Amino acid sequence: GAVVSQHPSWVICKSGTSVKIECRSLDFQATTMFWYRQFPKQSLMLMATSNEGSKATYEQGVEKDKFLINHASLTLSTLTVTSAHPEDSSFYICSARSYRGPYYGYTFGSGTRLTVV
Amino acid sequence: AQSVAQPEDQVNVAEGNPLTVKCTYSVSGNPYLFWYVQYPNRGLQFLLKYITGDNLVKGSYGFEAEFNKSQTSFHLKKPSALVSDSALYFCAVRGGSSASKIIFGSGTRLSIRP
Numbered sequence: 416g417a418v419v420s421q422h423p424s425w426v427i428c429k430s431g432t433s434v435k436i437e438c439r440s441l442d443f444q445a446t447t448m449f450w451y452r453q454f455p456k457q458s459l460m461l462m463a464t465s466n467e468g469s470k471a472t473y474e475q476g477v478e479k480d481k482f483l484i485n486h487a488s489l490t491l492s493t494l495t496v497t498s499a500h501p502e503d504s505s506f507y508i509c510s511a512r513s514y515r516g517p518y519y520g521y522t523f524g525s526g527t528r529l530t531v532v
Numbered sequence: 533a534q535s536v537a538q539p540e541d542q543v544n545v546a547e548g549n550p551l552t553v554k555c556t557y558s559v560s561g562n563p564y565l566f567w568y569v570q571y572p573n574r575g576l577q578f579l580l581k582y583i584t585g586d587n588l589v590k591g592s593y594g595f596e597a598e599f600n601k602s603q604t605s606f607h608l609k610k611p612s613a614l615v616s617d618s619a620l621y622f623c624a625v626r627g628g629s630s631a632s633k634i635i636f637g638s639g640t641r642l643s644i645r646p
Contacts, residue, residue, distance in 0.1 A: 510576075520566075525575040
């Protein structure tokens with residue numbers, strides 16, 4: 416089936432540094448990937464939609480200069496949290512939309528726990 | 533605007549009993565409906581989806597969901613709960629347009645007691 420690999424699964428960084436999170440579709444091509452943020456005991460909030468070869472579409476209230484998204488190939492999208500602050504600590508999850516004939520679905524990565532100290 | 537509601541923050545069920553996790557939605561056009569399960573510090577695992585066809589959808593781990601257009605609901609059910617079913621469950625919806633986003637409900641924590 417469709418598999419999405421997200422790396423790293425957890426990361427601790429110092430305030431002011433940048434962190435890159437990778438999301439790869441392993442056995443299918445994903446023209447569209449999505450990045451979510453999840454706060455403890457809350458639902459997933461869509462941050463941005465990443466389209467291969469074009470600029471990402473950010474949701475209202477999400478700082479595009481802080482959360483840089485690159486989707487350079489059909490199997491890889493990256494989210495870079497720039498100049499991280501403790502309030503950026505969260506669980507980040509990527510998702511890729513896949514098509515398999517009549518199948519339509521969203522496959523999620525395992526998530527990245529970011530802690531900024 | 534599309535939306536999805538999970539009215540219960542938590543559902544408690546005894547092992548072996550049937551369980552229901554509720555979900556209602558609002559969307560333009562024909563809905564694409566999904567259920568996902570999340571275990572602590574993990575991503576979301578797909579359970580089942582409804583796009584078209586039979587209103588009763590069967591998914592992973594013995595779960596099923598019934599699409600009810602008139603009530604705009606897509607409740608998740610299982611005839612006999614297991615302790616291992618304890619987790620956080622999300623209902624999600626996408627509108628009929630290819631440009632529509634997938635929107636998640638607030639989640640329902642399912643707790644199965646032995």
